[in-house]
Amino acid sequence: MELLTTVADMVKARNAASGLLGLVPTMGYLHAGHLALVKRASEETTAVVVSIFVNPTQFGPTEDLATYPRDMEHDLALLEQESVDIVFAPSVEEMYPAGYSTYVDVEGITSRLEGKQRPEHFRGVATVVAKLFTIVRPDCSYFGQKDGQQLVVVRRLARDLNLCTEVVAVPTVREPDGLALSSRNAYLSKREREAAPVLSRALRRVEELWRGGERDGEALRREMLGMVQAEPLAELDYVSVADVATLEELSAVDRPAMASLAVRIGRVRLIDNVQLGGEEEMS
Numbered sequence: 001m002e003l004l005t006t007v008a009d010m011v012k013a014r015n016a017a018s019g020l021l022g023l024v025p026t027m028g029y030l031h032a033g034h035l036a037l038v039k040r041a042s043e044e045t046t047a048v049v050v051s052i053f054v055n056p057t058q059f060g061p062t063e064d065l066a067t068y069p070r071d072m073e074h075d076l077a078l079l080e081q082e083s084v085d086i087v088f089a090p091s092v093e094e095m096y097p098a099g100y101s102t103y104v105d106v107e108g109i110t111s112r113l114e115g116k117q118r119p120e121h122f123r124g125v126a127t128v129v130a131k132l133f134t135i136v137r138p139d140c141s142y143f144g145q146k147d148g149q150q151l152v153v154v155r156r157l158a159r160d161l162n163l164c165t166e167v168v169a170v171p172t173v174r175e176p177d178g179l180a181l182s183s184r185n186a187y188l189s190k191r192e193r194e195a196a197p198v199l200s201r202a203l204r205r206v207e208e209l210w211r212g213g214e215r216d217g218e219a220l221r222r223e224m225l226g227m228v229q230a231e232p233l234a235e236l237d238y239v240s241v242a243d244v245a246t247l248e249e250l251s252a253v254d255r256p257a258m259a260s261l262a263v264r265i266g267r268v269r270l271i272d273n274v275q276l277g278g279e280e281e282m283s
Contacts, residue, residue: 001079001085004088005089005094006094007090007094010136011135013086014137017046018046019045019046020044020046020047021047021049022042022045022048022138022139022142023041023050023051023138023140023141023142024041024048024050024142025053025128025129026050027054027068028052028053028070028071028075028183029069029071029075029186030074030078033172033180033181033182036170036171036173037142037143038079038084039082040170041142042084044168045139045140048085050084050087051090051132053088053089053095053128054068055124056092056096057103058120058123058128059121059124060119072089075087088132095128095131103123103124103126104126104127104130104157104161105122105126106160108246109152109247110123112149112247113149113238113242113260114149114150114262114271117238117262122150122153125150125153125154126153129157130161134163138165140166141154141166142170143167143169143170144169144170144172145171145275146181146182146272148258154167155167174200177200178197179197180200185268185270188266196265196268196270198228198231199263199270200272202223202227202228202239202261203259203274205227206220206241207259209223210259210276214253215254216252216253217241217250217251217253220241221240221241224259228261234264235263236263236264237263239260240259240260241253241257241259243255243256244275244278253276256277256278257275257277259273259275259276260273260274
């Protein structure tokens, strides 16, 4: 496994690569959810690049950039076990050198849900992903379904800018009690961890109602709202049942949709989603 830290070295390695190349972009502090992406990439491509970069441009001024969990040594050991070919771990200065002033905005879909709560977030995500796609030039790129809006944004980015990579969605990996794996779960206290599965319970309930024939978007949103409000430690940011492509809220769920929510439990902000129809139903 090669560890590369400069853009020049990554470009050189890409130029020397043959066959299909897969990219798994991460911010490190790897868990089983990340490894599921790596395994999928290994199954479908000839060589796998995992990027590890805590991207400062997607964090707001009051968010947890300074305290975001990091453990490079552990990450590298895990990736070695998975027979990853290249780890690309650039510094902030390498990705955003002095005088850097170019950013990527994906309009419309980034103003809703997470974008409404975190106005600069997706500009940072789109910018760093565009840079990674340009540097690594992957044939296939692997993203977790847990970050549902991010997946929509990245697919639009790749399509609109002709970035020539297939964006592959990998199902969310969950704890036995349903909590979606996230690096931020490490921040939860014992009591907060017990409360956190309220997100997945609310989504499972919405999925049950939808499978039972419920198509009233407002009724589904009310169900999620009620379940979250019943958990004393949960502070709701939003619930949504939206068109899976445009992220516009649906009054009638008559097309593939994404049910999603964001909840603060203590100081930790958690997100989760489930698709109603469409890609997840067909997998």
